[in-house]
Amino acid sequence: MDRILIRGGNRLSGRLPISGAKNAALTLMPCALLTDEPLVLSNLPRLADVDGFGHLLNQLGASTAVEGTRPDEFGRTMTIHAKSLTSTEAPYDIVRKMRASILVLGPLLGRGGEARVSLPGGCAIGNRPIDLHLKALEAIGAELEMTAGYVKATAPGGRLKGGRYRFPVVSVGATENVVMAASLASGTSVIENAAREPEIVDLCRCLVAMGASIDGIGTETLTIEGRDRLHGATYRVMPDRIEAGSYACAAAITGGSLELTGVDAGDMGATLSALADAGVLIQLKPGSVCVSAPDPLRPLTLTTAPFPGFATDMQAQFMAMLTLADGASVLTETIFENRYMHVPELARMGADILVQGRTAVVRGVGRLTGAPVMATDLRASMSLILAGLAAEGETQVSRIYHLDRGYERLEEKLSAVGADIERAEGG
Numbered sequence: 119m120d121r122i123l124i125r126g127g128n129r130l131s132g133r134l135p136i137s138g139a140k141n142a143a144l145t146l147m148p149c150a151l152l153t154d155e156p157l158v159l160s161n162l163p164r165l166a167d168v169d170g171f172g173h174l175l176n177q178l179g180a181s182t183a184v185e186g187t188r189p190d191e192f193g194r195t196m197t198i199h200a201k202s203l204t205s206t207e208a209p210y211d212i213v214r215k216m217r218a219s220i221l222v223l224g225p226l227l228g229r230g231g232e233a234r235v236s237l238p239g240g241c242a243i244g245n246r247p248i249d250l251h252l253k254a255l256e257a258i259g260a261e262l263e264m265t266a267g268y269v270k271a272t273a274p275g276g277r278l279k280g281g282r283y284r285f286p287v288v289s290v291g292a293t294e295n296v297v298m299a300a301s302l303a304s305g306t307s308v309i310e311n312a313a314r315e316p317e318i319v320d321l322c323r324c325l326v327a328m329g330a331s332i333d334g335i336g337t338e339t340l341t342i343e344g345r346d347r348l349h350g351a352t353y354r355v356m357p358d359r360i361e362a363g364s365y366a367c368a369a370a371i372t373g374g375s376l377e378l379t380g381v382d383a384g385d386m387g388a389t390l391s392a393l394a395d396a397g398v399l400i401q402l403k404p405g406s407v408c409v410s411a412p413d414p415l416r417p418l419t420l421t422t423a424p425f426p427g428f429a430t431d432m433q434a435q436f437m438a439m440l441t442l443a444d445g446a447s448v449l450t451e452t453i454f455e456n457r458y459m460h461v462p463e464l465a466r467m468g469a470d471i472l473v474q475g476r477t478a479v480v481r482g483v484g485r486l487t488g489a490p491v492m493a494t495d496l497r498a499s500m501s502l503i504l505a506g507l508a509a510e511g512e513t514q515v516s517r518i519y520h521l522d523r524g525y526e527r528l529e530e531k532l533s534a535v536g537a538d539i540e541r542a543e544g545g
Contacts, residue, residue, distance in 0.1 A: 122515045122529065124506035125538040126488060130374035132535040133406075136362045136381050137163040137192050137526040138355035141431075142317040144218040145294050146324050146355060147171050150180055150198035151225035152302060153328060155350030160195040162355055163526040166519065167216055172196065174212045174219055178226070179204030192526060203230050210236040210267065216523075220248055220291065223271060224299035227260055231276035235269050250289040254296035257283035258307050280305030280344050288313050288424040293340075294321055301330040303344030312340045315425040316385040320356045327351040357382050360431045361525060363389040364500050366409040367435040368532070370398045371442060371508045375410035376535060383407050388428045392420060392436065396443065417445035417482065422453050434460050434501035441469040442508060443482040450477045460498035463491040467505050467513065488513040496524045503528070507537055 138161035147168070150157040162168060172182045180200035206226045213219040213236040226233035238248065248269070252262050255271060259279040263270040273279075280303035285292065293313040298321075300307035312318070314336060322335040328351045331343035362381045369376040370393060383390065383402050390400050393409065397416045401408040418440060422430040430453035440447040441464060451457050458478055461471045466489045470481040488511030493499035499520040506513030515521075518541075521528055532539050 119516065120518055121542050122503065122518050122521070123540050123542050124488070124503065124509075124513045124515070126486075126507050126509040126511065126513060128372065128507070128536045128538055130369055130372045130376055130507070130532070130535045130537060133377045133379055134365050134531055134535050135192055135379050136357050136365070137161075139163075139317060139320070139358035139360070140165055140167060140524045141360070142320045142356045142358075143168055144171055145221060145317055145321045146353065147175065147198060148221045148225045149298060149321070149324055149328065150175065151178065151200050151203065151222060152229050152298060153348040153350055154201050156197050156199040157328070157350055158195065158197045158352040160352070160354045161193045162196050163193060163358065165524060165526055166522045167218065167524065170212065170216050171218065174208060174222065175200070177205060177209070177212065178222065206230050206233050208233075208235040213238050218291075220251065221294055221298070223251065223269065224255065224295035224297075227255065227271050227273055228278060228299040228302035231273040233269075233271045235271075237267050237269065248292070250285060250287070250292035251295045254283045254285070254292050254309070255299055257281045258296065258300050258303055260299075278303040278344070280307040280342075282308045282310070284310035285312065290315050290318065290424075293318055297321065297325070297332070297340060297342060300342040300344060301325050301332070301348060303342070305344055307342045307344065309340040309342070310338065312338050313424060314338060316356060316359060316382075324351065324353045327353055356385070359385040359389070360429065362386060362407065363429075363432050364435050364504070364525070365531070366393055366398070366407070367439045367504055368507055369409040370396065370411040370415060371439045371504050373411050374536070375408070377403075377406050377408045379406045381405065381407045387426055389432055392418060392428060396439070415439065415443040415482075417443045417447040419448045421450040424453075430454060430457065431497050433457060434497040435504055437461075437471070437478065437480055438464060438501040438504040440480045441471070441483060441486060441505065443480070445482055447480040447482070448477060449480065452476065459494040460501045463494070463498070463502055464505055466491055467509055469505070485510055487511055490514040490516070493517045493520045496520045500525065507532070507539075
């Protein structure tokens with residue numbers, strides 16, 4: 119199994135390109151199931167999860183063709199054509215590896231009137247039930263049955279009728295699933311307390327480009343007037359705000375200076391605000407964000423929350439950064455109950471972190487030291503990379519398949535701005 123080796127202590131400096139968003143890509147790809155015409159997605163990141171989702175779409179009858187695969191390029195263009203659905207079942211062997219696979223449920227149900235999807239897998243960061251997905255789909259006309267680890271959903275008469283549903287708590291994935299399904303319903307659907315994440319906005323804009331009728335995009339109330347059919351479209355995947363935030367933390371923890379290019383700063387409000395509160399200098403340019411940390415980092419008090427709050431997907435990276443802050447920081451995780459699995463690994467590198475329930479107190483230390491560490495999930499993996507960039511000596515990060523799920527060619531990007539980092543086979 120591959121490892122990443124980092125010899126820390128280098129200040130990062132230069133321009134670092136930001137790829138298309140993983141979380142958006144995995145939401146846009148299943149939109150292809152809603153039409154018999156091609157959907158062309160550009161700025162699609164080269165990630166294991168994207169390849170895995172493409173394989174799932176192939177299993178359902180869609181063809182996938184990729185362009186832009188030169189070794190020196192970031193991102194690709196993929197044409198997905200689901201001219202006909204040869205299957206409406208997403209099997210366990212695929213779904214267990216990637217939680218986002220549940221997002222084929224809504225499109226299959228919307229277009230084909232039926233779907234059988236295995237319960238999902240993905241990172242082990244806590245209990246992430248799909249009950250809200252099912253309740254929302256039921257509210258717009260689906261009939262549901264749970265059998266042998268699968269969700270079987272049908273639309274009476276072959277088509278969903280639409281309806282109204284208010285989420286008791288905000289759910290990104292459930293909002294995505296019901297919006298896709300509702301786009302082909304026979305009536306109008308109103309979704310209240312919908313997630314407002316930029317990836318939801320990106321999804322809605324793609325669906326509109328395909329002929330869907332959606333009002334309230336970017337708000338907590340979405341009104342979807344169902345269409346008889348959707349058509350193909352060409353759409354560019356939004357920049358990855360989590361990748362951008364991660365590399366901003368890399369600049370901060372190394373006392374460096376990076377210009378993150380291809381960024382939409384408007385999607386990063388909470389992250390940039392927290393960085394500024396920590397003493398990081400932020401300069402906005404058209405299409406890029408400049409981040410520098412000439413002074414010692416200040417401690418923070420942060421609580422994760424749905425957008426526009428501080429993203430749970432940035433919590434681990436900020437924790438790593440704050441291990442070197444001048445004082446004690448307090449982080450509270452409200453989204454997932456088991457998202458501190460990186461703490462023991464950071465402690466191996468000299469971090470001082472005390473976890474009590476959903477709160478972690480991070481006391482800044484004078485230095486981190488390199489050590490062999492093991493990644494436990496995608497964002498935890500990045501926190502260990504960040505710690506390794508600042509640590510004295512060599513850090514070995516194992517189980518890096520997590521990183522390959524969410525960060526496009528990470529070693530290449532970091533090496534280009536001064537990091538001493540490489541991938542090693544085996545170990």
